[in-house]
Amino acid sequence: MIGASTLPLAATPAFTTGAPQLRGTGDLGIVIERATGSVLIVDTTKHERIARVEGFGDISHASAVFSRDERFAYVFGRDGGLTKLDILTAEVVARKVQSGNAIGGAISDDGTLVAVSNYEPGGVKVFDAETLELVADMETGSKTIGLVDVPGRRFVFSTWEAGETWIADFSKGPAPVVTKIEEIGANPYDALVTADGRHYIAGLFGEDGLAHVDLWENPLKARKILAGYGRGEAPLPVYKMPHLEGWAKASETFYLPAIGRHGVLIVDDRSFEEVGRIPLLGQPVFAMSRPDGRQVFVNFAPPDNRFVQVIDTPSRKVVATLEPGPGVLHMEFAPRGHEVWMSVRDENELQVWDTAKLEKISSLPAEKPSGIFFTVRAHKTGL
Amino acid sequence: MIGASTLPLAATPAFTTGAPQLRGTGDLGIVIERATGSVLIVDTTKHERIARVEGFGDISHASAVFSRDERFAYVFGRDGGLTKLDILTAEVVARKVQSGNAIGGAISDDGTLVAVSNYEPGGVKVFDAETLELVADMETGSKTIGLVDVPGRRFVFSTWEAGETWIADFSKGPAPVVTKIEEIGANPYDALVTADGRHYIAGLFGEDGLAHVDLWENPLKARKILAGYGRGEAPLPVYKMPHLEGWAKASETFYLPAIGRHGVLIVDDRSFEEVGRIPLLGQPVFAMSRPDGRQVFVNFAPPDNRFVQVIDTPSRKVVATLEPGPGVLHMEFAPRGHEVWMSVRDENELQVWDTAKLEKISSLPAEKPSGIFFTVRAHKTGL
Numbered sequence: 001m002i003g004a005s006t007l008p009l010a011a012t013p014a015f016t017t018g019a020p021q022l023r024g025t026g027d028l029g030i031v032i033e034r035a036t037g038s039v040l041i042v043d044t045t046k047h048e049r050i051a052r053v054e055g056f057g058d059i060s061h062a063s064a065v066f067s068r069d070e071r072f073a074y075v076f077g078r079d080g081g082l083t084k085l086d087i088l089t090a091e092v093v094a095r096k097v098q099s100g101n102a103i104g105g106a107i108s109d110d111g112t113l114v115a116v117s118n119y120e121p122g123g124v125k126v127f128d129a130e131t132l133e134l135v136a137d138m139e140t141g142s143k144t145i146g147l148v149d150v151p152g153r154r155f156v157f158s159t160w161e162a163g164e165t166w167i168a169d170f171s172k173g174p175a176p177v178v179t180k181i182e183e184i185g186a187n188p189y190d191a192l193v194t195a196d197g198r199h200y201i202a203g204l205f206g207e208d209g210l211a212h213v214d215l216w217e218n219p220l221k222a223r224k225i226l227a228g229y230g231r232g233e234a235p236l237p238v239y240k241m242p243h244l245e246g247w248a249k250a251s252e253t254f255y256l257p258a259i260g261r262h263g264v265l266i267v268d269d270r271s272f273e274e275v276g277r278i279p280l281l282g283q284p285v286f287a288m289s290r291p292d293g294r295q296v297f298v299n300f301a302p303p304d305n306r307f308v309q310v311i312d313t314p315s316r317k318v319v320a321t322l323e324p325g326p327g328v329l330h331m332e333f334a335p336r337g338h339e340v341w342m343s344v345r346d347e348n349e350l351q352v353w354d355t356a357k358l359e360k361i362s363s364l365p366a367e368k369p370s371g372i373f374f375t376v377r378a379h380k381t382g383l
Numbered sequence: 384m385i386g387a388s389t390l391p392l393a394a395t396p397a398f399t400t401g402a403p404q405l406r407g408t409g410d411l412g413i414v415i416e417r418a419t420g421s422v423l424i425v426d427t428t429k430h431e432r433i434a435r436v437e438g439f440g441d442i443s444h445a446s447a448v449f450s451r452d453e454r455f456a457y458v459f460g461r462d463g464g465l466t467k468l469d470i471l472t473a474e475v476v477a478r479k480v481q482s483g484n485a486i487g488g489a490i491s492d493d494g495t496l497v498a499v500s501n502y503e504p505g506g507v508k509v510f511d512a513e514t515l516e517l518v519a520d521m522e523t524g525s526k527t528i529g530l531v532d533v534p535g536r537r538f539v540f541s542t543w544e545a546g547e548t549w550i551a552d553f554s555k556g557p558a559p560v561v562t563k564i565e566e567i568g569a570n571p572y573d574a575l576v577t578a579d580g581r582h583y584i585a586g587l588f589g590e591d592g593l594a595h596v597d598l599w600e601n602p603l604k605a606r607k608i609l610a611g612y613g614r615g616e617a618p619l620p621v622y623k624m625p626h627l628e629g630w631a632k633a634s635e636t637f638y639l640p641a642i643g644r645h646g647v648l649i650v651d652d653r654s655f656e657e658v659g660r661i662p663l664l665g666q667p668v669f670a671m672s673r674p675d676g677r678q679v680f681v682n683f684a685p686p687d688n689r690f691v692q693v694i695d696t697p698s699r700k701v702v703a704t705l706e707p708g709p710g711v712l713h714m715e716f717a718p719r720g721h722e723v724w725m726s727v728r729d730e731n732e733l734q735v736w737d738t739a740k741l742e743k744i745s746s747l748p749a750e751k752p753s754g755i756f757f758t759v760r761a762h763k764t765g766l
Contacts, residue, residue: 025452026451027451068410088407110719110721110722111428151675294534376762
């Protein structure tokens with residue numbers, strides 16, 4: 001087992017293509033280079049790398065959100081680091097290590113607050129998006145997961161040990177008004193909110209099914225949905241817990257990775273009941289819909305993570321099995337879906353595919369790329 | 384009646400706030416100043432005017448789309464003018480008067496083609512988005528209306544005299560492959576496509592009801608929906624034909640202006656059948672949903688065009704009647720819906736309202752403002 005781990009890391013020099021240019025930011029994106037703690041800035045129109053920026057700490061499990069002007073990325077590292085990157089100048093303009101271990105963040109609908117969900121020591125911290133000064137420190141006595149923004153300057157998250165969902169409302173100022181929903185289920189491990197900010201759904205590690213909260217209801221309550229989902233009877237080994245944020249919305253249904261199984265579930269978007277299943281070649285990690293919902297792209301856990309399968313949603317059939325290469329970790333669609341970018345970690349490569357022809361049209365070098373995040377996310381709820 | 388019409392137009396000097404600045408473009412927008420043929424560039428974060436640019440011709444009925452980098456606006460004038468505006472430098476970088484009378488346009492999903500729908504001499508012209516060079520001239524022998532972009536480098540539009548819907552597919556190159564759907568109904572006057580690019584719906588001037596095409600079906604066909612909608616029995620006088628693009632999507636329903644009546648229809652998003660009506664104070668022009676669908680804002684035809692009513696969609700009740708002032712012509716929501724901008728023509732004013740508190744928080748001077756268009760539109764299908 002002498003091998004990769006004893007080799008020196010490939011050199012990953014920072015670079016930029018020159019002085020900052022006057023340019024629109026709607027077609028930019030960033031790519032996490034997980035092994036080297038660096039971030040690539042990319043131009044999604046020209047399929048080019050603009051710059052590499054270093055100094056993000058441990059980003060082996062990182063995510064990002066964007067300022068509402070689409071100029072700044074906020075990168076959430078696993079080590080509790082919160083880093084503000086200016087994607088026009090390719091400079092880190094602010095950085096805070098705000099906890100010992102963090103699991104992602106969100107930005108408020110008005111773009112003024114950035115929230116981070118922490119494992120160690122737990123809780124959620126909220127920062128001024130401009131300066132990264134601390135605005136609020138919400139202690140929960142519990143690891144927090146599934147942090148999302150919803151309309152009305154609110155954040156929603158759940159607590160692992162306590163099994164609660166909290167809604168923190170910052171509309172009145174820096175001291176949040178918190179509403180707690182108790183006993184949503186045992187050990188929520190991840191959550192999502194639908195694109196309209198209405199339905200908050202948490203996966204449960206400690207029991208079958210998922211917890212669902214309709215945030216438009218009053219009073220708020222959690223109910224159990226998809227009772228057969230999750231741990232189920234005689235589950236297969238789970239190689240990699242699917243991200244719930246990988247639910248795909250397509251017309252009147254959702255497509256969900258079936259945990260520990262070789263397939264996706266199709267769930268009605270009104271009843272939240274299963275209405276079908278589609279067998280796939282391996283254990284799905286992300287099921288991601290093209291923005292128009294006409295296709296769903298699925299990547300897989302090892303040993304099948306060199307493949308991507310494409311589902312045509314009207315016919316509910318797999319219409320293509322692509323083989324980008326070993327270690328397809330993440331995918332991101334162009335805002336209107338004509339192209340999709342993929343991180344192929346073990347090839348040190350980003351690939352751009354045409355979603356109509358299902359052909360690879362471009363590839364770019366990258367060091368162990370993982371998450372890909374385009375600036376269009378600035379305009380979306382619940383990411 | 385000596386009065387406003389004999390007064391000289393207020394001076395509307397071009398202005399900018401200085402040299403072009405390195406900045407993100409995700410929070411910018413433009414506002415049509417209809418009387419003076421000028422366009423304001425605005426910053427939606429700071430609620431400021433950045434520049435006024437002149438030379439757009441007759442923009443008394445204008446619309447706009449944006450390049451995928453959110454740097455350039457394409458403004459479609461009534462006089463057939465197509466003008467490309469650099470919103471970072473506040474300069475017109477290209478302009479073509481491409482017909483005698485035009486009615487709007489669209490940009491392809493990949494951002495490379497701009498299409499314009501013409502009344503005089505009819506047809507649709509397609510231009511290179513970079514240079515505005517003519518790429519294709521689709522003669523229809525008919526006025527064209529309801530032009531929208533859909534995924535796959537396609538445009539969809541309908542023909543007034545012939546009553547057809549055309550799907551023009553540019554995915555193979557500059558010569559489009561055209562599919563025609565015949566006999567969709569008499570005299571389509573406007574159309575929309577749903578945000579996922581799937582359902583194309585055309586209003587019919589010559590008969591009751593609307594024509595619906597499911598663009599995911601094969602073969603394509605038109606069917607009639609909402610038979611009681613439109614001209615109806617004993618219609619009230621129609622002061623201003625509602626824009627179909629003003630359909631609001633809210634959770635599992637659409638909200639439609641009821642033509643010639645004081646109310647909106649609620650339509651199920653699966654069956655396209657009416658499931659309710661909400662009475663309002665006047666004849667609606669636009670029913671626009673906050674991006675999360677929780678609220679629908681409605682403005683009105685004269686004599687009620689000083690008001691805006693706000694519908695809470697879960698309860699289907701009017702929860703507020705706002706009075707921005709005389710001549711509320713258009714509204715545009717911030718991408719995640721925390722604010723809405725309104726054009727109040729006869730006050731020469733733009734107003735910014737907080738959608739949670741339903742309070743006016745800012746106002747800016749503008750010369751007879753009408754359409755407001757934010758750069759987030761670059762990332763949306765079917766506008």
